[in-house]
Amino acid sequence: LKDKIRIASGQGFWGDLIDAPYNQVTKGEVDYLVMDYLAEVTMSILQKQKMRNPNLGYARDLPDLMKRILPICVEKGIKVITNGGGVNPVACADAILDIAMNLQVKKLDIAVVMGDDIRDNIDGLISSGCELKNMDTGESIIPYKDKLVSANVYFGAFPIVEALERGADIVITGRTTDTGLTLAPMIYEFGWDKNNYDLMAAGTVAGHILECGAQSSGGNFMGDWKSIENMAEIGFPIAEAYPNGDVIITKHAGTGGKVTFETVAEQLVYEIGDPTSYITPDCVADFTSIKLEDLGNDRVRVYDVKGKEATEYYKVSCSYSDGFSAAASLTYSWPDALTKAKAADKILRMRLENLGLKFEEIRTEFVGYNSTHGPLAVELDEDKINEIMLRVAVRSKDYESLKRFGMEIAPLILTGPPSVTGFAGGRPRPSEVIAYWPALIRKKMVEPRVKILELK
Amino acid sequence: MKIKLLNIAHGRSGDKGDAANVGIIAYDDKGYEIIKKHLTIERVKEHFKLGGGGTVSLKHDAQGKTLAAALLRMEIDI
Numbered sequence: 001l002k003d004k005i006r007i008a009s010g011q012g013f014w015g016d017l018i019d020a021p022y023n024q025v026t027k028g029e030v031d032y033l034v035m036d037y038l039a040e041v042t043m044s045i046l047q048k049q050k051m052r053n054p055n056l057g058y059a060r061d062l063p064d065l066m067k068r069i070l071p072i073c074v075e076k077g078i079k080v081i082t083n084g085g086g087v088n089p090v091a092c093a094d095a096i097l098d099i100a101m102n103l104q105v106k107k108l109d110i111a112v113v114m115g116d117d118i119r120d121n122i123d124g125l126i127s128s129g130c131e132l133k134n135m136d137t138g139e140s141i142i143p144y145k146d147k148l149v150s151a152n153v154y155f156g157a158f159p160i161v162e163a164l165e166r167g168a169d170i171v172i173t174g175r176t177t178d179t180g181l182t183l184a185p186m187i188y189e190f191g192w193d194k195n196n197y198d199l200m201a202a203g204t205v206a207g208h209i210l211e212c213g214a215q216s217s218g219g220n221f222m223g224d225w226k227s228i229e230n231m232a233e234i235g236f237p238i239a240e241a242y243p244n245g246d247v248i249i250t251k252h253a254g255t256g257g258k259v260t261f262e263t264v265a266e267q268l269v270y271e272i273g274d275p276t277s278y279i280t281p282d283c284v285a286d287f288t289s290i291k292l293e294d295l296g297n298d299r300v301r302v303y304d305v306k307g308k309e310a311t312e313y314y315k316v317s318c319s320y321s322d323g324f325s326a327a328a329s330l331t332y333s334w335p336d337a338l339t340k341a342k343a344a345d346k347i348l349r350m351r352l353e354n355l356g357l358k359f360e361e362i363r364t365e366f367v368g369y370n371s372t373h374g375p376l377a378v379e380l381d382e383d384k385i386n387e388i389m390l391r392v393a394v395r396s397k398d399y400e401s402l403k404r405f406g407m408e409i410a411p412l413i414l415t416g417p418p419s420v421t422g423f424a425g426g427r428p429r430p431s432e433v434i435a436y437w438p439a440l441i442r443k444k445m446v447e448p449r450v451k452i453l454e455l456k
Numbered sequence: 457m458k459i460k461l462l463n464i465a466h467g468r469s470g471d472k473g474d475a476a477n478v479g480i481i482a483y484d485d486k487g488y489e490i491i492k493k494h495l496t497i498e499r500v501k502e503h504f505k506l507g508g509g510g511t512v513s514l515k516h517d518a519q520g521k522t523l524a525a526a527l528l529r530m531e532i533d534i
Contacts, residue, residue, distance in 0.1 A: 136474065215468075220468070220521075221466075222466040222467055222468060222524060222525065222528075223466040223481075223483075262466065262481070262483075265481045266466065266467065266468040266479070266481065267468070268479070269467065269468060269477075269479020269480070269481060270468045270469075270470055270477070270479060271470045271471070271472050271477055272472070272477060272479070273472055273477070325513060325514060327514070361514060363514040363515065365515070365516050367516065371515075371516040371517065372516065372517050372522040372525070372526070373522065373525070373526045373529070374526075376503070376526050376529055391516055393514035393515075393516075394514070395513070395514055433513060436474070
């Protein structure tokens with residue numbers, strides 16, 4: 001058993017800085033690289049890709065990234081844990097094995113965590129009495145079951161722990177909690193007891209701090225953001241974990257950004273529900289118990305975290321198609337930019353009405369004035385406004401109404417208020433609205449499976 | 457005396473399912489006491505009441521990333 005491990009965050013979401021994982025494994029010492037790729041919307045996109053091509057359905061950036069970092073990870077013994085397997089973790093692992101073979105890596109064990117994808121088993125679950133009731137509304141999923149695009153259970157750290165125990169160098173999962181990716185290596189390396197909920201909570205909190213990448217090391221920081229140096233070369237966070245549950249959040253020396261009490265605190269309060277009960281499959285962490293100590297030099301100690309026993313349930317996230325939306329914009333210049341944009345909106349709405357189009361909602365925002373703070377925006381002196389971007393978004397079950405909406409934008413340039421520009425890239429195209437269905441499922445109804453693929 | 461929340465606190469916001477979450481952090485103990493006393497559920501409700509409903513997905517800021525800044529606009533009478 002080790003007396004310290006360093007876990008590096010490589011991605012905060014699919015689409016994050018491409019070079020971050022490379023920098024994490026080259027600019028200093030780390031033992032693990034963890035990467036979160038899956039937002040809720042990602043699962044439905046991946047499921048659609050898999051329907052078109054059964055070999056897809058995972059984060060396609062991942063094989064390219066592995067081509068770059070695998071030789072380094074093998075040489076240094078860095079293990080990689082990621083949920084980038086999406087809805088097809090086996091295909092993802094196969095793609096990485098191909099790369100390893102081409103790179104002439106001699107030995108590599110890739111573990112795949114499966115069993116989270118329950119989309120094809122919904123009928124079976126329903127017939128055994130599990131109606132996957134919507135957590136917010138209490139409604140049964142039965143009327144929606146044939147519309148489902150994706151349905152995934154959130155597994156926690158333990159399938160990954162099993163993978164590590166079975167010798168995995170790389171662990172590819174489907175839908176795993178972001179926090180489980182970081183907690184798992186702590187359980188494995190320190191031999192933590194799964195019933196020690198304070199330790200489970202300590203690792204979970206560390207995972208929450210790492211899961212959004214540089215958001216804990218100076219990115220998107222609302223405090224004194226101007227004091228953050230060299231954001232261009234921002235260092236992603238690293239959790240230096242100890243067997244007693246203490247974790248020091250830090251980053252590689254010489255990288256940009258900053259790790260301070262404030263930068264870590266902002267991430268702690270981000271995207272949590274009830275702070276006293278942060279529920280994961282592994283424990284229920286009490287975020288109000290967390291203590292932070294700024295040790296200076298980009299080191300913040302996180303300690304004294306308290307946790308409670310996990311619940312009997314896994315969370316399930318389902319998605320289904322719920323109509324279409326489209327958004328369009330035009331930019332009006334001084335003088336009277338806001339008045340012009342408002343007039344154009346009125347004209348557009350009248351034309352849409354005269355055409356008899358069906359929309360569930362039409363939303364108008366004036367970028368440069370109120371698109372972020374709505375009615376809380378301060379009134380502006382019209383003469384001091386250089387320009388305003390009119391943004392109109394619509395939602396409908398009727399695809400044809402949305403298509404026609406797209407045809408009504410450009411004409412405003414020649415048939416509406418003057419000094420307008422910014423209509424480039426053609427007509428706005430309708431995109432599918434994906435609705436989410438959060439539910440709970442008893443843990444005994446689903447079984448995570450770990451499969452080891454060896455390099456031959 | 458009126459103070460702006462922005463001058464005593466920072467924060468971060470984002471979406472959590474269909475809801476949004478706003479976290480506010482005081483810069484010091486004095487600020488924390490002010491927040492504890494004045495940043496009540498009622499005050500926050502009143503502040504955002506103006507925000508209106510509608511479908512989140514059509515918003516320019518569909519993920520509520522700028523809500524923390526919107527809350528820091530609040531003026532507190534101390």
